[in-house]
Amino acid sequence: MIFEYSKWDATRAAxxxxxxxxxxxxxxxxxxxxxxxDTALDWLDHLAEKYGLWGDGIDRDEFEKQLRETGEVERDAAGSHSLTHKGERAMRSVALKDLFGELRKSGGPGEHRARHTGSGGEPEPFVKPYTFGDDLWSIAVTPTITNAVRRSFERGEDDMTIQEEDLMVHETQDNTQCATALLVDCSHSMVLYGEDRMSPARSVTMGLVEMIQTRFPRDRLHVIAFGDDAVEVPLAKVPYLSWGPYHTNTKAALEMARELLTRSRCPNRQVFMITDGKPTVLDEGGHRYIDAGWLNPRIINRTLxxxxxxxxxxISITTFMMTDDPVLTKFVEQLTEINQGRAYYTGTGKLGQFLMVDYLQNRKRNVR
Known part of the structure; x- marks a missing residue:
């Protein structure tokens, strides 16, 4: 390793x-x-001009230049900027980092499941005496040597040897493969009434994509955006998830999720649904029924x-409600009872915490 030292440059540091x-x-x-x-750059320029954020040799032109040098953004011949693959990956990485930061601060919600230790899987920080059948790769070296030294000293032995009674192994958890369909409500209500629910939903989706691709590559994830229709979104395009002038076709989203997950051979199959509204759309018999009023019996029953x-x-369904609307709550209670799934009211602030903890818990199978 080579270290280079130079005179402190206060201007460069600033x-x-x-x-x-x-x-x-x-x-x-x-x-x-x-x-x-381009929209993000315009917003940044507006904030920088209003609050004096430009400075220390950086204006908009210099910032755009520095941004392009990171390789995350590129400019076309017309002068428009767009994300590169590296930029899309950076967005997902930041989202995942933010989510785990929230988990560390909160301690993680929903830590309620019993833990059983056993062989195989990922090592835990706890150790236990070795028993026949434990994997040798899980031997805890330091506790094992400590036991051997203590035993040799107590018996007055001149040479230290390791016996089977000295062996300690890490407790482990078996991780099962998991296939997940993440359903993201993209209806107009996700940005109504002055509250942006779409951005937290997008951020959580990006974080989940990044976590699965980098940490659990054998897991399967399908992202389904639903409004008037349900559409599977390529994972690379998740940063561009957005709302539209749509109603809420929950039935179509669940149907697509079921069809995709049924093809999977993963032992764990689950649906995570992020929504802020009741079902208002039904496609049946070549006709589309729309009712944005109260709970329409025909639409609700087909969805249930x-x-x-x-x-x-x-296939279990876990619903994350981003509003405590009584009409939505009534529907979700019915859906959860029929599916024997789970439901959480998360608002926008704790969506990531609940979803990530639920995912990590669901993919772990603890055995003795």
Whole structure:
């Protein structure tokens, strides 16, 4: 390793600090802009002009230059900026980092399941005496040697040897493969009444994609956006998830999820649904029924039928409600009872905490 020392450059240090702060703000705005780099840059410029954020040798032109040098953004011949694959990956990485940061601060919600130790899987920080059948790769070296030294000293032995009675092994958890369909409500209500629910939903989706791709590559994830229709979203395009002038076709989203998950051979199959509204759309018999009023019996019953079909296929549904609307709550209670799944009211602040903890717990199978 080679270290190079030079005279402290206060100007350069101020430049770098300012750039880091602006980059952090830009990435936050980029999520709110659904991956639209030009929109995020315009918002940043407006804030910088209003609050005096430009400085230390950085204006908009210099920031755009520095941004392009990271390789996360590129400019076309017309002068428009767009995310590169590296930029899309950076958005997902930041989202995952933020989610785990929230988990560390909160301690994680929903830590309620019993733990049983056993062989195989990922090592835990706890150790136990070795028993026949334990994997040798899980031997805890330091506790094992400590036991051997203590035993040799107590018996007055000149040479230290390791016996079977000295062996200690890490307790482990078996991780099972998991197939998940993440359903994201993209209806108009996700941005109504002055509350942006779409950005937290997008951020959580990006974080889940990044976690599965980097930490659990054998797991399967399908992202389904639903409004008037249900559409599977390529994982690379998740940063661009956005709302539209849509109603809520929950039945179509659950049906697509069931069809996709039924093809999977993963032992754990589950649906995570992020929504802020009751079902208001039904496609049946070549006709589309729309009712944005109270709970329409026809739309609700067909949607609940789909939840029942998921249950019969062994697919659990966990619903994350982003509003405590009584009408939505009544529907979700019915859906949860029929599917024997789970439901959480998370609002926008704790959506990531609940969803990530639930995912990590669901993919662990603890054995003796």
């Amino acid at each position: 430049f770098q600090q300012r750039l880091d702060e602006l980059m952090k703000l830009f990435r936050w705005l980029l999520n709110r802009a659904a991956g639209d780099a 039928d789909e939840a029942g079909q998921c249950r019969r296929k062994g």
